[in-house]
Amino acid sequence: xxxxxxxxxxxxxxxxxxxxxxxxxxxxxxxxxxxxxxxxxxxxxxxxxxxxxxxxxxxxxxxxxxxxxxxxxxxxxxxxxxxxxxxxxxxxxxxxxxxxxxxxxxxxxxxxxx
Amino acid sequence: xxxxxxxxxxxxxxxxxxxxxxxxxxxxxxxxxxxxxxxxxxxxxxxxxxxxxxxxxxxxxxxxxxxxxxxxxxxxxxxxxxxxxxxxxxxxxxxxxxxxxxxxxxxxx
Numbered sequence: 503x504x505x506x507x508x509x510x511x512x513x514x515x516x517x518x519x520x521x522x523x524x525x526x527x528x529x530x531x532x533x534x535x536x537x538x539x540x541x542x543x544x545x546x547x548x549x550x551x552x553x554x555x556x557x558x559x560x561x562x563x564x565x566x567x568x569x570x571x572x573x574x575x576x577x578x579x580x581x582x583x584x585x586x587x588x589x590x591x592x593x594x595x596x597x598x599x600x601x602x603x604x605x606x607x608x609x610x611x612x613x614x615x616x
Numbered sequence: 617x618x619x620x621x622x623x624x625x626x627x628x629x630x631x632x633x634x635x636x637x638x639x640x641x642x643x644x645x646x647x648x649x650x651x652x653x654x655x656x657x658x659x660x661x662x663x664x665x666x667x668x669x670x671x672x673x674x675x676x677x678x679x680x681x682x683x684x685x686x687x688x689x690x691x692x693x694x695x696x697x698x699x700x701x702x703x704x705x706x707x708x709x710x711x712x713x714x715x716x717x718x719x720x721x722x723x724x725x
Contacts, residue, residue, distance in 0.1 A: 534711060545703075546660065546715040553711070561712070592659045596711075604650070605713055607659030 525593030
């Protein structure tokens with residue numbers, strides 16, 4: 503069966519510090535991968551998605567970037583965090599090539615920028 | 617993505633059925649209707665999806681209106697573990713899931 507992992511689970515970082523959040527998927531090949539953010543009291547916002555290694559599409563211009571160095575690894579990064587980057591970050595995967603397929607979400611990383 | 621409209625909140629009693637409505641009057645012919653739910657401090661969880669016909673799975677049933685402009689998620693016997701925010705999402709031929717504010721379901725013991 504497929505599983506999705508995210509770490510860390512929680513993170514407190516000062517403004518201006520770098521960020522690296524990691525997501526890995528097991529039990530499937532060539533998945534579509536997604537990063538979402540949920541600000542406090544708000545809905546989920548799609549940040550990035552990837553249909554293959556090195557292929558990243560950005561949905562919202564911002565202080566963040568994403569990379570996919572391996573087939574089942576998706577990384578969210580920032581060089582300098584802003585207060586507005588605080589939120590609940592969720593990674594998700596779906597089956598390759600089926601844009602109407604179900605998305606499966608990881609447990610999330612709760613980021614607080616102080 | 618086409619927009620959906622859901623009530624902000626609903627309340628139910630344990631062991632009773634729950635009908636969660638969703639309006640999507642601008643749905644296109646190729647849009648799938650997806651439902652996800654999000655428990656507190658967790659990532660969203662897939663519940664069910666459909667295109668035209670009613671669908672059933674172990675978690676819920678999805679009733680789709682004949683004109684597809686509305687749908688209803690049915691939880692046959694609500695439990696306390698069903699308390700969550702339920703999202704109705706239209707999924708077209710792209711990779712996006714556009715989450716709205718959803719319906720906060722409260723289940724009373």
